[in-house]
Amino acid sequence: MGISLENIEPKDQIDPDLTCLLCDKISEKPKVCQSCPKVFCLPCFRIEVANNDNKCPNCKIHINYDNVSYLKSPPKEWFEKTNELTIKCEDCSEAILQYSNYEEHRINCQGRLSSIDEILAPVREAANEATRRFD
Numbered sequence: 001m002g003i004s005l006e007n008i009e010p011k012d013q014i015d016p017d018l019t020c021l022l023c024d025k026i027s028e029k030p031k032v033c034q035s036c037p038k039v040f041c042l043p044c045f046r047i048e049v050a051n052n053d054n055k056c057p058n059c060k061i062h063i064n065y066d067n068v069s070y071l072k073s074p075p076k077e078w079f080e081k082t083n084e085l086t087i088k089c090e091d092c093s094e095a096i097l098q099y100s101n102y103e104e105h106r107i108n109c110q111g112r113l114s115s116i117d118e119i120l121a122p123v124r125e126a127a128n129e130a131t132r133r134f135d
């Protein structure tokens with residue numbers, strides 16, 4: 001989880017507060033625990049908390065895994081800061097995104113679809129080859 005820092009610009013504006021304590025990338029589905037301000041990706045946090053005796057990896061407070069009220073969204077400023085960065089989609093390098101539209105882009109990304117095309121290309125070629133033999 002998380003957005004790789006290689007795809008973020010400008011690099012000197014990447015605040016450590018914007019990265020997930022667990023994966024060191026820009027946090028995706030960011031959450032904070034009620035007792036400390038450190039931001040985590042929700043999936044990273046779930047894995048860590050489950051492996052860590054249900055304790056927050058930062059402040060060590062006990063977290064009931066099912067009690068989502070222990071997790072809240074980061075403050076508005078977190079999103080404002082993150083939105084100042086530009087994000088390059090790792091599948092279609094031409095897209096320069098903002099955090100606020102990154103997730104939606106990833107769902108609809110054409111680059112992702114074309115990489116599936118690339119995987120299928122040899123299969124299609126083989127199929128064409130097979131039909132050509134009957135010409």
Ligand SMILES: [Zn+2]
Nearest residue numbers: 020023041044
């Ligand atoms: Zn993470």
Ligand SMILES: [Zn+2]
Nearest residue numbers: 033036056059
């Ligand atoms: Zn905590």
Ligand SMILES: [Zn+2]
Nearest residue numbers: 089092109111
């Ligand atoms: Zn893309």
